[in-house]
Amino acid sequence: MPAPAPDNVSGLGVLTRLRRNGFAAFPSRCFQEQVVSLRALGRSLVLASGPDAVQAVLATDAASFQRLRMGRRVLGPIVGEGILVSEGETWRRQRKAMAPAFTPRVVPTLARHIASCADASLPVVEVCRPVDVFALTQTLALDIAAVTMFSMTSASFGAALRQMVTGFMNGIGQPRPSDFLLPSAVPSVADWRRARFRKQWVKLIGAIVAERPVIGDGESPRDLFDLLTQAFGEKDGVPGQAVLDEVATMIVAGHETTATALFWAVWLLAHAPHWQDAVAREVREVDLSPSGAAEALERLPITTAVVKEALRLFPPAFMTGREATADTELCGQRVAKGAMILLPLWMLHRNPALWAVPERFDPNRFLGGVEPPRFTFLPFGAGPHVCIGAQLAMTEAVLVLARMVQLFAISVVDGEAVLPVGVLSTRPERSVPFRFLRRAQA
Template sequence: MPAGAYAPPAPPLAGRIGWLRLLAAFRRNALAALPEACLHEPVVTLRLPFGGAMVLACTPEAVRQILVSGTDAFARLPAGRRVLGPIAGRGLVLAEGETWRRQRRVLAPAFTPRTVPLMAGHIARAAQASAARLDATLGQPVDLHAEMQRLSLDIAATAMFSLEADTFGPRMRAMVSGYLGGLGRPTIADFLLPPGLPTPLSPRRALFRRRWTALVRGIVAARRAEGAGTEAPRDLFDLLRAAHGDGPDSLLVDEIGTMIVAGHETTASTLFWACTLLARSPGIQDALAREAAELDLGEAGAAAALPRLRLARAVVQETLRLYPPAHVIARRAARGGEICGTAIPAGATVMIPTWVLHRNPRWWDRPELFSPARFLDGPEPDRHVYLPFGAGPQVCIGAQLALAEATLVLARLARDHVLAIDGDRPVLPVATVTLRPDHSPLFRLARRRPA
């Protein structure tokens, strides 16, 4: 192992796995259900007890076949609608076919590269408030998982609405965190039961849906009361409202709710895991601070600083490799066919195990190591091996904004503070909708001295 290189702990892959172990793994941590065969075989098939199959597609060729050339043959899972429907409703993340294409065209203007400078100021303002909160904890134990969740929600609120999150932030944080840590955790019933049948969680998820929609509608009403920008868009709300035009208000609410949750949870997860990696990699942490030391990361200078934060961006990219927010990408075979020569029956659940693809030594050099340099010095990774935002036509529409947000926040954090973790207990990822830690370790921060 190279001097100073850190290999973060990870749950081991499974050996031979049957349906009983699969069921147990879904209850504890779905990462433990991913078989070791995914490292060697292009397609791994797991037979389910009540008929049907779960197919794991494990090579870039298989990924291309599912996400690029076979988008009509592989539809979104009914399980995804059960799990994400209470938050996303009819939003883009769950839309299909022509409905998806229409909504994607409508939303695209709000997520072009020209939007990044507008968002950078909102990100910098929220990062400044977070830095002030962290300054008050210097030398004391601090829960950075909770702070990153608060910060990412503040960014989502200010970037979406130009509103401070103090009034609705605590309620939204509690709802999102509670849902994703409980009702939003996929269960075996979500996958096995036919789409028309309710699962044991369906009534509680429906209740959450009503509460969540009411909250987002209230925030939208508050933003509308503030009025529109006089000359140019102030935030994503202005952009989305202009894009939707006279479209149904309920769809706008669904899209906004989806963007808030997606931006909040995935960014909070990425920032937390980046903090754990940097706390165990002081040399990279110091280099990150040196890169950011002379840059203006405030509201006025954040957009101009972004292209110069090469190491910070590489740290974010490497964190997304080791801890991809979507640890699997799931589809349903709309009709019978084959993947890489393996027959796939109609109705089969087809999963791309991003977690395994990102850690497979066939595609990555020393994949167990935290090594941001692989995104600085080496060739660009194959787009069908590196999938933090998916691939193909349905790639995440907000990917560039998410990268910009995490890059700016991480640069500010490393420039101002030295991070260390209390204790040696390993922090292991647990698969929910995203990858969450099995516990929230306590960090200690010190003020970084100028070089």
């Protein structure tokens, strides 16, 4: 892991470090103290990293907090007014509209789509040259998102979309101290650049939607896009901005987080051959074809545990934030109205008081029917704003990882360390080459 911030770091120091890497922004004393209070240019900044503090902010006292305005400023250019940044009645309406697409009854359909995309991409991986697994998982996750959302492939737009998302994450998507500290009405230099990005991004999303094939009678929804259109409406056959914003949200949140989770799961298995062998034995006789994928999920407890342990060590959503809407208390400490609260969820996942040998990769933590206490493991958040696509993300990660290990024995080409970089998600610091060898039974 990157070195932590010094224990005497200032609030401004934390915000400055967040631009480079959220895994290096927080002091190690956050492991011992539930709440750390700092100042940043006159603003109150609270670091809440203990389970009781996180539970209060996200769940039991959630009404006293709202999403950080910084989130709208940084993420708005790419998700618009989508569910990731909305609040209040707008958020409730969006959540209600999208809920039918993420209920357990849709899992069999989603599992078929996931297995079909995996079967189209994984067997043709070239084993004679190093494989860039992150690029592979990004492409595959985007293909799955395109099928489940648009009933189409990503062949025509995948490269352009990945390029724009990566450019955003490595540039104007990195939060600056000004994003936290400036009033919403005061623009920064980054905001001007984000506005230019927004125009190009909206144009790309509109082009993707325009390519979507017209299939069926138009009455029964066949994918997420149909559900969104029915919920938010369209004019003269053209979806409104609300639909486009939710489409962008699902593309970014869906494909980026799953791609990073899969990368880290593969990286961990490549460094833990005995666990990779355990997964290989588990999946050897399992039908992971489109017709068998849904039923296969119950037969993959080890693969599921590996994914959960990867999410513990390298959660894609490594941090979240809130703003106090009233004077309140947090674990006995006063929190003033307007205070910014940062919740480094990755520190919750690696706290030695909550996990035995927390730096160790050990999927046994999630086997044998054992589940960690609720507010010690939060890869998908908690409370009212818990990730609506959590079940879809787990289904996708488990089925793709299972199929990958069923087909290939995976090892690393070099033994160099790879640090996680937390900006908007948890990406690897560099491109990592892997060696794929086809398994005899595949």
